[in-house]
Amino acid sequence: MTVNDLPALPHWETTPADLPAAIREIKAALRARIAASGRTVEEVFAVVEAKVREEVEAIRADREAGRPVWPEIDYADIESGTVSAEQLALLRRRGCAVVRGHFPREQAEAWDREVVDYVDRNRFFEDYRGPGDDFFGTVGSKPEIYPVYWSHPQMEARQHPRMARVQAFLNGLWTHESEGRSWFDPDRDSLYPDRIRRRPPGASSKGLGSHLDPGTLDLWMSEGYQRHFRHLFDGRPEEYDPWDAAYRTEAAQYPGSTMCSAFRTFQGWTALSEMRHDQGVLYTVPIPHAMAYLMLRPLLADVPEDSMCGVTVNQVFPADEQWHPLLLEATAGIPDVAPGDSVWWHCDMIHGVEPVQDQQGWGNVMYIPAAPWCAKNEAYADHVRKAFRAGESPYDFPEEHYEASWPDRFREDELNDAGRRGMGLVD
Secondary structure (H helix, E strand, O other): OOOOOOOOOOOOOOOOHHHHHHHHHHHHHHHHHHHHHHHHHHHHHHHHHHHHHHHHHHHHHHHHHHOOOEEEHHHHHHHHOOOHHHHHHHHHHHHHEEEEOOOOOOHHHHHHHHHHHHHHHHHHHHOOOOOOOOOOOOOOOOOOOOOOOOOOOHHHOOOOOHHHHHHHHHHHHOOEEEEEEEEEEEEEOOOOOOEEEEEOOOEOOOOOEEEEEEEEEEEHHHHHHHOOOHHHOOOOOOHOOEOOOOOOHHHHOOOOOOOOOOOOOOOEEEOOEEEOOOOOOEEEEOOOOHHHHHHHHHHHOOOOOOOOOOOOOOOOEOOOOOHHHHHOOOEOOOOOOOOEEEEEOOOOOOOEOOEEEEOOHHHOEOOEOOEOOOHHHHHHHHHHHHHHOOOOOOOOOOOOHHHHOOOOOOOHOOOOHHHHHHOOOOO
C-alpha cells in the first residue's frame, strides 16, 4: 500500500469543542493509518525508542567521562565560516549550542545597565502589578521576568548584524526547501519580541519543569502538523527528520496563554551577566529526535484513550517521569556563560530551568530566538508592528502594556534595514 492509499486522518483547524472525544478519535485514526502501512504502532515506536536510547547512552557516557554535552562554538568561527565539520555534526546531533562571544562582553554589560535605567526611569517597580500569566509562576522573584519588550537594548540586539549572522547560521541547519516548496527564508529574521529575565543575587527559585513549546494538541490534530509529522504517522519513522521544516510554517495552532504564534527554528537567549552552571540555569534533553518519541508515545496501549500523556490546550507540553522516563535520563544543563554569550536550543526540544537557593550572582538574559521569515511569521509581524508602534505587549503575551506611556522606548525611525525587514515594513 502506498502512502496515498492510507486512510485519511480527521483534522481540526480550531480547538475541538469536545477534547476527550477528539483525542479518542485522532488516536484511533492514527493507529489505523499506521496499521494500514503494514506495521504496528509498537513496531514503529520501537524504531524511534532504539534511536533515542542510543543518544541517551551517548549523553550519559559524555557526562560520566567529564566531556561537555553542549556544543560550544565561537562567534568568530561563525562569522568567518570556519565552524568545523565535527562541531556542525555535534550541533545537529544535540540540537543546542552556546555561542561564545556572540556580543562583546562590554556591550552586553552596557545593555544590562541600560535595562535597569530604562525600567527605573519609568517607575516600573512602583507600577508593577504582578505576573500577567502563570507560566513563570514558580520562579519566585519579584519580578524575575520583566514584561518589557521595546527597550533599546532588546531592539538593538534583535536587529544587530551579529544576531542576524548567528540566526542565519542556525537556520541553515534546517532543510528549508523540500516537497517542491520553500518553507522559510533562512537569511531574514522576523524579530520575534520577547521578555527580559533579571534574577538577583540571593534569589531562590523553584525553576521550571521539563516541557517543550512547539504547540499542544494541534501537533496531532491540525492538518499542517499531521503533514509535518507524516513519516511517523505513515509508518515510516526511519524517514522522520527533525530538521525538515516541511508544512509546519503554515500549520494551524490552537490559541492559549503559552502559545507562540511564530515558527522558531531555535529558541534562544543572550546572557547579560555571568551565570554558573549550578545556579538555576537552563537544561535540555539534547536529542532533537526525541520529538518522534513524544508524538508516538500516546498511541501505546498503556495510555488512557482520552489522554495524550498530559498534553492539553492552554498549557505547556509536559515531559515527565510517568510517560517519558527514558528521555529525562538525558537532561544536560548549560555550561558556565559570560555576558555576551548566547544559548540556543531546537524549537522541539525538551527543556526546563533548574531550581536554585540563594543564587550567587545575577542571572540576566534577553530572550531572542531564531524566527525566520515565512508565511506564519509574516502574519504574526502584523501584530508585532501594531504592538511596537503603541508600546504594547505583543499578541502572544499577557496584555500588560507597561511601555505604552514610556517616552524613551525604541522608535520606528531607529530601525535599521534588518529591523525594517524583520517588522515587515520593507520586502
